[in-house]
Amino acid sequence: MNRFKGKEIQALLTKEQIEKRVKELGAEITHAYRDIKDPLILVGVLKGSVLFMADLCRAIDMPIELEFMGVSSYGEATKSSGAVQITLDLTRPIENRHVLFVEDIVDTGLTAKYLYGNMRTREPASLRLCSLLEKPSKSKGEVKVDFLGFTIPDEFVIGYGLDLAGVYRNLPYVGVLGSDV
Ligand code: IMP
DSSP, X not given: OEEETTEEEEEEEOHHHHXXXXXXXXXHHHHHTTTOSSOEEEEEEETTTHHHHHHHHHXXXXXXXXXXXEEOOOTTSSSOOSXXXXXXXXXXXXXXXXXXXXXXXXXXXXXXXXXXXXXHTTOOSEEEEEEEEEOTXXXXXXXXXXXXXXXXXXXXXXXXXXXXTTBOTTOSSEEEEEEXX
């Protein structure tokens, strides 16, 4: 059991497990896009994907470009509001380019579904989704995670980019908050 600011945190995925899986995902992605001509565009969904993105992009052995999108998410609560809003957009067109979304976690899938719909109108050559985590118990609609790190139980997790009310993103592992100390 780890402690952070007086709270107990149960590690769900250790730093070592994450490092190993991110390397494997990088190899999978490198293989999947081995024949494309222009650099692959990785689009990180802020803010949760930042730590994953930083490690994943270094595990991909091919030319890439980095972009970020900002979307509204849970805010201060631990339940999805269902509302998705773009707060920061791409800096350049993606028409005829291969685009890979990088998400921290797919929970209800609402965020990914919204982003897919929005991106398709910009006519990329291909659009796929890479997520570090997925909670399997929810209905995902049309969202398919093409490159998945881990399937986790339906619990609220923190760390490695994931926050609770803006805090805990800097934990080097993914954990679940325990009881107060
Ligand atoms: P979805 O739209 O329900 O798939 O949720 C996507 C977003 O909700 C993620 O990018 C996270 O920002 C947030 N989220 C979902 N589950 C968790 C969690 O367990 N911990 C922290 N954030 C979460």
